[in-house]
Amino acid sequence: MVNCKGIWTKQTLINLLLGQFLSLLITATGFLSSELARKGINAPTSQSFLNYVLLALFYGVFMVYRQEGLKAKWYYYILLGIVDVEANFLVVKAYQYTSLTSVMLLDCWAIPCVLFLTWFFLKTKYRPRKLVGVAICIAGLVLVIFSDVHAADRTSGSNPVKGDLIVIAGATLYAVSNVSEEFFVKSADMVELLGFLGLFGAVVSGCQIGIVERNELKSIHWSAGAALPFVGFAVAMFLFYSFVPILLKRSGATMLNLALLTSDMWAVLIRTFVYHQKVDWIYFVAFAAVAVGLLVYSGRDKVDRNIADVAGEDIVRSKRFDEETGPDNPAQKNVIESSNT
Known part of the structure; x- marks a missing residue:
């Protein structure tokens, strides 16, 4: 269907479109989180909790209906649930201590971690052209970070060193979670993966809410204006988690992390064309660079x-x-x- 000298295929196009759909879902969660923060709601673990509950209920029903034996050890999913919950918590927590610029830059640490983990554990082979595509994508995002758009943001943060270390820890856990999911979805089963991830993720995040966010939840004055973004965030995350294994099975964890780099670019485009906010032209150059990097990485070698x-x-x-x-x-x-x- 799509063919350029036999390299660009229908599968390549589907992978790119699926990656951008996931990127848009992440953009949506970012806007909904900002709306919750604007309303004074600061409960990141509670937001994720509802997503895990939806995963456990939806995919758990399929598991019970199929009545098939487990394809992987159940206690592996406990470790995955802990890693996934803490990755989400740490990256959101870092915004309290460091700047948006630092979070965007250091969050890219997940990409080399994924490259190493997939190469070491999953024996994935990366040809030089794919590494060039990765470098182009990262260069595009770095172009944004060091642009004048974030000039006033570079010095913000109450404790930048602590915040930067938290981001690095969270990005590393994201890499471990993504690579683990790729392994399970290819060697075990997608429904089993999401069902157990939802179950154990809900248990872990529920315990963490009781320890960390209990007082915060008690102080929230719930209304329709606060509940709708909260539920919308959970639904967007549920869709994200449901489609991630599909891309992992088709293209791997590296492609997933590269595709998600465009989430900040989509946020800029939405602010520009929907809210009519002016942004620096370098954003569009960076978006083009990330798009080129994705094309270079996704192209099939002869x-x-x-x-x-x-x-x-x-x-x-x-x-x-x-x-x-x-x-x-x-x-x-x-x-x-x-x-x-």
């Missing part, structure tokens, strides 16, 4: 395509050989009879 073709030919050749040497083949019967005698 070498990869040739390997796939050769593998396909080998499979066909192997099947043909099996058919020709099957028990109905006279020559094969002679071999069997002679070996029996």
